[in-house]
Amino acid sequence: MNPAQLLLNGVVTGLLLALPALALTLVFGVLKFPNFAVGAMLTLGAYAAWVGSVLCGFPLIVAAVLAVLFVAGASVLVDRTVYTRLRDRGPITLLVASIGVSFVLENICRFCFGNDARNFDVAVARPMRWHGLRINHEQMITALAVVVSLIVLHVMLRHTPLGRAMRAVADNPPLAAVRGIEREFIAGVTWAVCGALATIAGVLAGLDRAIDPLIGWNYQISIFAAAILGGLGSPAGAVAGAVLIGIAEETSALVVPTNYRQAVSFTVILVFLLFRANGLFGRKAISR
């Protein structure tokens, strides 16, 4: 296959991964634990958008926006019921709790929609051709949606009080409390953002492949690999890591059967955790 095509596919896949990787890294930075439920939130988002678009008949954009609001709200609800009382219990306890949340969310989807694959009602369009490369519509939508989301998030984190507060809580929670920032409020905002990002990724994933209860889980290892590669806690790192993982997975198709894409990502996780634990941009040193 044309290496430039692989690169393009890799970059687009990576862009799709960037959103949940960012969600994961934000929760890790602000709330200090790896959110195992990020794949399940993606699944929930995909199904929510499917309900809006196919069952209720809204245009996909409208359904996506509604899905974002729904999953953001659901994430805050999960935080209030599950994570609030575990707030200071340490990352492993919270990780286990998020594993539980992951099972519950995935099985809610399974319970409501069964195991059959679903699809958005999107008209099939012929891919564009540009300099010998094949670019299909889903890829363009993915690239556009992700870039816009990233810009919005960047502005929010760097230039708004809320973003500053999130970074403050990530840096020093007791000091943030003493400066008037309610930690619970920021936790809620972080979860809402995480849910929103995962939902957008879910919608984009649903355009690319069939929606079933495992759609999020199939990305899970890649999401973790991307966030770890970029350095857990660093938003810029999550994006860079995601693009690199996307490229690595696509180009690995030359060497390894496609079923093992996740194994490729897992190897990346292993290598980085062993030799460069803070990832590319991370500041926290983590080896004992």
Added chain:
Amino acid sequence: MIGYLTTIAALVLIASLVGLGLNMQWGVVGLVNFGVVGFFALGAYVTAIVDNGGAGPFGGLAAAAIACAAASALLALLSTRLEDDYLAIVTIGFGEVVRLVTLNETWLTGEPSESPISSARSPAGSRPMPIRICFSCLQPQRSPSCF
């Protein structure tokens, strides 16, 4: 009725064994391991494959012990270098990779629906089989990663 109860009892015992192993490794020693199912699967498949290959059930157990010990040694290398939440992620990944391999390498492990253990020939009835499975699950606990 007795057969049903025996099966339930066997499943309970298997689960208890795995739980005890994890309790010792994580609860007592403090080594996070979310990939226990990976060892479980590894032990089960190696036992079945070697048993089907003609080495008999105990040959299968021995092979399973070696295979799990080797895998554990690898993970042991990691657990000295990684902090808790990162070790958790890596062990989850390990479990996933084992699942992927067993799912995809059907030339080795048979089709997903057809359980190799049940197709293995057992000397008498169903009782020896759960015992074999129990032993193969014991292997992860003897691994270097526990020390």
Added chain:
Amino acid sequence: MRGLRAGYGSAGDVVAGVDLALPPETILAVIGPNGSGKSTFVKTLVGLLRPRAGSIAITGRDVTALSPARRVASGLAYVPQEANVFRNLTIGENLKLATEFLRARAGVGHAQQERVLALFPQIGRRLRQFAGNLSGGERQMLAFACALLANPEVMLLDEPSAGLSPRFVHEIMDAVVRVRRAGVTVLLVEQNVPAALRIADEVVVLVAGRVAHQAPAAEVAAADLADLFFARASAA
């Protein structure tokens, strides 16, 4: 505060029954031997540690049940001993954050900002620098400034002179005096007893979590500190 008791986890009381009233617009120095519970005491006052018993009130309003953020909005300010600035944020962002979530508080605004930056001119000049790159003394200044920006009624300072060169110690103590003159009540926990005594009005000696002695600063300055720190609790 009345009958304050606090501790960590299942350990014993670190603060074992403190009754203290801060007269307004004074500087109260809290001194005591190591491990007497001074830092724990301040953390309980600001709300980072929940008291096991007792109550805390600011100008009559009971704040015992309030979270640290709400207490700060009620007029309490706190400068911790370490980790007192956001190291991964710039000076400008630190300063902005000091007031962004306290909009409801009276007196927070441009005028207050001008006053505070006049007090610490070096800070105003380098807004884009990351707070983590500042020296210890400069971080202390920044932390102090951030606390002041909230226009507090009461300021809690936990060992502001710790690790600072004499010049910075002098500057900080100077700032404390000016703050008191501006109408703020200051509770100052200090290991550097001479520096504290120079500016304090009242002194409280905390020993093993209890108030062992409370007297005007002049009296304490004249007394033998060893007697105060290691003698049994005497009637104040």
